[in-house]
Amino acid sequence: MKGVRFWGTRGSLPVALTATGLGHKLREVLRAARGQPLDTDADIERLLASLPFALAGTYGGHSACVQIDTGGSDYMLCDMGSGLRPFGQAALAQRAGKAQTFHIFMSHLHWDHIMGLPFFVPAFIPGNKVLIYGSHAELEMALRRQQEPPSFPVGFDTIFEGRVEFRHLEPGVTHRVAGMNVTTMLQRHTGDSYGYRFESQGKVLVYSTDSEHPLADPAHTERFVQFFRDADLVIFDAMYSLADAISVKADWGHSSNVVGVELCQLAGARRLCLTHHEPVFDDAAIDSMLAETRRLEEITRSAAPLQVSAAYDGLEIAL
Amino acid sequence: MQLTTQQFADTIVVAPAGRIDHRSAAELEAALTPLLADATARRGPLVLDFSAVDYISSVGLRVLMIAARQMRAAQARLGVAALQSVVAEIFSISRFDRVLAVSGTLEEALAQSSDAALAAYRSAGRPAAT
Numbered sequence: 001m002k003g004v005r006f007w008g009t010r011g012s013l014p015v016a017l018t019a020t021g022l023g024h025k026l027r028e029v030l031r032a033a034r035g036q037p038l039d040t041d042a043d044i045e046r047l048l049a050s051l052p053f054a055l056a057g058t059y060g061g062h063s064a065c066v067q068i069d070t071g072g073s074d075y076m077l078c079d080m081g082s083g084l085r086p087f088g089q090a091a092l093a094q095r096a097g098k099a100q101t102f103h104i105f106m107s108h109l110h111w112d113h114i115m116g117l118p119f120f121v122p123a124f125i126p127g128n129k130v131l132i133y134g135s136h137a138e139l140e141m142a143l144r145r146q147q148e149p150p151s152f153p154v155g156f157d158t159i160f161e162g163r164v165e166f167r168h169l170e171p172g173v174t175h176r177v178a179g180m181n182v183t184t185m186l187q188r189h190t191g192d193s194y195g196y197r198f199e200s201q202g203k204v205l206v207y208s209t210d211s212e213h214p215l216a217d218p219a220h221t222e223r224f225v226q227f228f229r230d231a232d233l234v235i236f237d238a239m240y241s242l243a244d245a246i247s248v249k250a251d252w253g254h255s256s257n258v259v260g261v262e263l264c265q266l267a268g269a270r271r272l273c274l275t276h277h278e279p280v281f282d283d284a285a286i287d288s289m290l291a292e293t294r295r296l297e298e299i300t301r302s303a304a305p306l307q308v309s310a311a312y313d314g315l316e317i318a319l
Numbered sequence: 320m321q322l323t324t325q326q327f328a329d330t331i332v333v334a335p336a337g338r339i340d341h342r343s344a345a346e347l348e349a350a351l352t353p354l355l356a357d358a359t360a361r362r363g364p365l366v367l368d369f370s371a372v373d374y375i376s377s378v379g380l381r382v383l384m385i386a387a388r389q390m391r392a393a394q395a396r397l398g399v400a401a402l403q404s405v406v407a408e409i410f411s412i413s414r415f416d417r418v419l420a421v422s423g424t425l426e427e428a429l430a431q432s433s434d435a436a437l438a439a440y441r442s443a444g445r446p447a448a449t
Contacts, residue, residue, distance in 0.1 A: 215381040221341065242377055242413035246384050258377050258413045292412040299405050300374065 001180065001200040002069040003318040004233065008062030008083020009311040011210075011239045011254070011276035012112050015061035021282060028055050053312075054283035060313025062086065063112040064209060064276065066235060068198060074101045074178045078196060078207045078235075080132075083313060084116025091122050099127040103178050105169075106134035107209050108193035109142035118147055123160050130164045133177065135184045135194045140166045169194075185227050187211035188220075189253035197227055203319045204230060206269075209237040209276050212253045213263070215246065221263070228267035232319050235311070236260040238274035238289070257293040264306050265297075272297075275311040286310055320346045321371075324354065327443070328435035330364040331357065332425065336371035339379030348382045355386055359393035364432035368425050370401035380415055387419055396420070400428035 008014075032051060037043045048056045063081030070076050075091060077084070091100060100122055107113060117123070123130045132139065143164075147156045156164075169175055171194060174183045181199040186192060188211060195208035206228050214220055228234050239245075239254040257274055264272045274293060277286055290310040297306050309317065320343040321336040331354055339347055358365040367383070369375075375383075383399070390397040400422045402410060410416040422428035429436045 215378045218341065242380060243384070243415050243418045246377075246381055247388075247418060256377075256413070258380075258409075262377055295408065296412045299408055 001198065001203040001205060001319050002071045003316060004069065004205065004235070005067045005317075006065075006083070006275070006311045006313060006315045007067060007087040008065035008079070008081040008116070009059060009275045009277055009313055009315075010061050010063050010081075010112075010279055011237070012063070013279045014063050014082045014112075014115075015279045017058050017061070017283075025055050025058075025283075052284075052287055054287040057312065058283050059277060059286045059310065061279075062313050063115065064107070065116060066207065066275075066311075068180075068205065070178055070180060070200065072179055074103055076178060076180070076198075077102065077104045079107055079113045079209070080104055080116040080120070081112050081114075082116050082119075085119040085121075086313075088116075088120045088122050092125075099129075101129045101178075102131065104130065104132045105182065105184075105196050105207070106132060106136070106139060107187075107195070107207065108189060108191060109134075109136055109138060110191065110210070111146075113210070114143060114146060117143055117164075118152055118154070118159070123163055126161070126163070128163055130160075131167055132164065133167045133169050133175075133182070135169050135171050135186075136192065137168075139168070183227075185223070188214065190251075193253070195224075195227060197231075203232050205319065206231045206234040208234065210253055211237050211255055212245070212251070213255050213259050215259070221266075224263050225266045228263055228269050231264075231267065231269040231271075233271045233273060233317060234260070234264050234267075234269045235273045235275055236264075237276040238293070239276045239278050257289060258296060261293060261297050261300065261306065261308070265300065265303070268303065269306060270304070271307040271309070271317070273309045273311050273315075273317065277310070320350075322347070322350050327429055327437075327439040328433060329361075330366055330429060330432040330436035332366045332368050332429075334368035334371060338374040338376075339372060339382070340374065340376040341378045344376070344378040344382050347379065348385070351382065351386055355389050358395050359389055362393055362395045364396040364398065364436065365390065366398045366400055366425065366428045366432060368400050368428075369403070369406060370425065372406055373403055375406055375409055377413070380409075380413055383415065383419060396432060398422055398428040398431055400425045 062083035064079040065083030068076040242256040242258040
């Protein structure tokens with residue numbers, strides 16, 4: 001396992017940077033550029049590197065889709081949010097003309113995690129194969145249903161012509177898929193969700209999104225600590241603040257940056273990547289949440305440092 | 320976990336000490352249960368003096384959230400006072416500073432509770448504002 005690339009990082013609903021938001025960034029960047037040398041491309045790159053990510057970039061707005069680089073020829077992905085569409089375009093550009101196999105692991109079947117499939121062009125191409133894995137009994141039904149009238153103009157079988165297949169994963173059992181050990185675990189979310197632990201070549205990746213953590217249940221905490229144990233990277237749903245997650249948004253099925261740090265520290269994980277960003281957060285709000293989370297990790301650290309990132313569409317993390 | 324309780328006029332002051340984490344949060348919850356029952360029954364204020372608390376985890380914060388909810392339902396006031404700097408940062412990062420009434424000192428928290436509580440605190444020989 002070589003690393004991951006994020007194609008969709010937004011929770012619940014895709015969002016886009018607006019003209020107003022872009023205009024604000026441009027004004028701030030131009031203000032920051034006052035008096036700075038800008039004669040060469042290197043000067044420009046230096047200036048951009050000095051700016052906060054919220055100004056020089058954007059976290060992006062596609063819903064959940066994460067690619068795992070296995071080092072092998074098959075593609076592996078977690079979830080099929082709207083980020084699956086740009087991934088599909090990139091995969092086509094990368095290996096045009098060659099048959100491709102895609103292994104896609106589903107956390108759950110809510111809209112924001114399945115909406116990319118009808119727009120996944122590689123699945124339209126004869127010779128390609130899409131294997132969709134999950135622990136929900138309704139996996140196939142949910143994906144067929146979103147392409148039924150009146151919700152979508154083209155039926156599942158009409159466009160996929162048998163190229164999409166389904167594989168059930170028994171929770172708690174380690175499965176071998178494309179050279180990777182894959183284990184799923186039940187998570188607390190309306191309609192259930194499943195976390196994934198991927199292990200290969202001494203590397204451990206955990207994908208745990210759409211998961212609420214009942215803090216009063218030590219057995220629940222211990223189960224997650226074991227699932228995250230010694231992970232090289234934990235991709236974690238940090239949609240809400242802790243105060244919101246246990247008060248006005250209790251039982252909404254999501255978690256917080258605070259619980260992400262605590263679980264990773266207890267588990268001895270090396271890196272935490274916050275994802276499933278709240279759609280109402282702008283780039284500055286996510287930047288600020290990341291800075292606060294890094295500070296929390298620093299002031300509560302009792303062992304080796306935990307590296308903390310916030311996922312954005314296009315982020316690559318090497319393992 | 321060490322925990323002391325004092326009464327200043329109508330206000331109960333609870334002062335836990337040390338770390339409030341997944342090991343000790345249940346102790347805090349158990350200790351608070353009768354005190355919250357008393358405070359809510361008479362709609363009297365309760366102040367958590369956090370001057371000796373050096374860490375609080377999400378599990379501990381949950382205990383405070385439950386206490387705040389109970390007090391709010393009874394139309395009684397819950398305050399938290401004298402946070403150490405690390406705990407103040409945890410409150411801010413978790414946004415608990417937006418849902419709980421946080422005071423810089425115990426004296427300020429008691430002043431928010433009632434005049435009688437503040438007077439009782441001062442007459443007990445506590446220093447004025449620090």
